[in-house]
Structure formats: structure tokens, C-alpha cells
Amino acid sequence: MDTAPELKIVAFCCKYCAYKAADLAGSMRLQMPPELRIVQVPCTGRLDMVEVLHAIEEGADGVMTLGCMPGDCHFLQGNLRARKRVEYVKRLLDDIGLEPERLEMFNLSSAMGGKFVEYATEMAERIRKLGPSRLRRSANSEPRGYREDHLEFGMRKLELENETAPPEESPVCHHNTVG
């Protein structure tokens, strides 16, 4: 029986081009690699480096960001920002001890259903060659949940401890403007 771990590739797809292209690929009945896990974002510019790193930390074997063609970003420059962030994280992955090739950014337009499949297949083949992420192999536990509690234990919580306690009842008078 084949006991190779199932590979996971997270694909952050921008709503305006990449996700539509993925949708089109589906309508065209094109075969997608099974490793793909698509996540829609409004624009690749929405992605912070943290999201990409957390995906890898939580066990993704590969991460793709797919955005509009340069110059055609729906939000003008989001994909350009994303490209710079992806380049930064690739260098960081090298410092961490992981293969920078596990992360890649691709550009395409919403009409390019075939291109989406081509990129996804290219990435899947690359990740199959690289094998499961060493993080998965060196940790024997299930992926840990995203650490929202750290954001709780962040700026907001400590500011509240500094401020005086808010009044029990809000003194604001709510006007109902049903007219």
C-alpha cells in the first residue's frame, strides 16, 4: 500500500484574475493536480509575508501566489507588492533551511484557464520532486492550529490593561434613524 504522505500546495489566487482563471479551467473540464488547495484573496497584494510563512509552518509543502499580469492588477499595484514580498520570503526560506523553490508567484489573466492548469501542474511536479516539506518530516505531530492567541496576546490586550476600565454602560445615545 502506498504510504507516501499526501502533498499539499496552497494556492493563493486573486479574485479578479487567478481565481476566475481557475474557475474557467474547471468549466473547460481541465484536470487539476490533486495537491492544490485554492484560497481566494481579493488581490495578491492582500497577502502579507506572515500568511505565506504560516502556510508553510502549518505543513504546506508548496505555496503559490497567482495574480494578475503586471500592469493589469485590478488594484493597480497589488501584484507588484506581492511579487516583492514573495521574493523576500524566498530569501527567508533559504535562511530558515527550506527550499526557496517551494514558494512561487505566477501571473495570468482571467481568460487563461489553460495557463492556470499549466502553472499548477508545473508547481505540483516541482513539489513532488522535492518531496514533503522537511518540517512535516521532522515534526511527528499534526499541524498546529494557527496561533490566533498570539494576536490576542498582542498589542490590543496590553493596551486595555493600561487604560482605565471602560464604563459599564456606554454613555453614547443611539439614534434610530428609521424614517
Next chain:
Amino acid sequence: MIVAEQKPLAEIKSMLGDAERILIVGCGTCVTVCFAGGTKEVAVLGSALRMSLQLDGKAKTIDEVVVQRQCEWEYIDPLLPELDKYDAILSLGCGVGVQALAERFSGKRVIPGLNTKFMGMPTQAGEWEERCQACGNCVLDKTGGICPITRCSKQLLNGPCGGSQNGHCEINGEVSCAWQKIWDRMNTLGLQEQLLTVQPPKDWSSSRDGGPRRIVRDDLQLPKEYQD
């Protein structure tokens, strides 16, 4: 603002030593706006450290928190109840923040995650330049708002020197000659005559040259007998 840069990951890792449970503490002021130690940078470093240490086979607990300012007791005191859980603090604050944490929580090792570089400003997105060296005796009124201590390589008060070429300093083609800029600015303001006044040698005792500095404002303090 204070401008700092994060230390390389390898250097930070080597400073952790034997500590097994580490708290990364960020700061919401200067280092947030120079993208070195704010919430996002803390999250990125935390993730990178956890992954890197796990790959080395030396997984440690790395938690993350950000305070509004690391350089004020009131903002760092709320950390105290949490610190029992940690062996060391990795501070992503400027040098002031690191020292405040170390002084307040003297039983805990505090590791600096940043190199504090200078006082400056973002001249454009993603670029920061030094503007003030805290010499303690500001002469900006005499130089049209351009600091000769910070921006002149020789810190001349009666520049330019002979090395000023085409508006650039002789040390490096990318560094502007501060005194060319001062001349241009004073001309624009119609104040170029003032530059004929020779400035005497600078008294550096108000700068760091005079030793660690301290300011006491009596008007802001309670009488000694009422202080904590």
C-alpha cells in the same frame, strides 16, 4: 524617528543559546514604522524561528507579543505576569526598549533582535535617511534647516570643503554635499549673507562626547517627599 534594522536570522538564532522558551516582544512605535519590529515583523520572525529551530532538531517555544512602546515602564509592566513562562525575551525594540526590558525584568535575559541605526525619516517608501545626530545644540536656524553635523561627512560648521563636487560629497557619488544644499536653501530663503558669519568651533560637550546625557524637568516632577 528611531530607525532600526533586524539582525540576520542566523545571528538571532545564535544569541538564543540554551533558552527553551522565548518571548518575542515587538514595539508599536518607531520600529513599526520602519518595518523592523512591529506586529508583522514579530509574526514573521516568530514563524521563521520556529521553523528554523525545528529543522535544526532544536524546537523551542517561541511566543509573540507587541507592546505600544517598549521605552516606557507603564507600557512594559503588563508583561510581568506572563514572564514566568519564558527563559528569555527577544526584543524587537530599539536599543532603548531592550534596555528598558532588561532593567525592569532584571531576572530575565533580554536579547536584542535589532540593530538600532540612526534618527531619521522615510524620504520615500522603503527608504530611510539619517537626519539628526542629537548633538544637543541645534544650529538648524543658521543652515536653512539642513543639519551640517548629520549630513556633512566632516561635520563642518563653515563648509563647504574643497571636496564638494557637483553637489556631491567626495566620499561617495551618492552622498549629497550638505553645504551645497545649505547654500541653495539659504539662497532660496534670501539669507545667504548670514553664511558669511564664521561659526566658532563646536562645543561638543552637549553631545555624547560629554558622557551619557540626562534631562531633569523639575516642573514635571512631584516634590521628592511625594515621589514613589
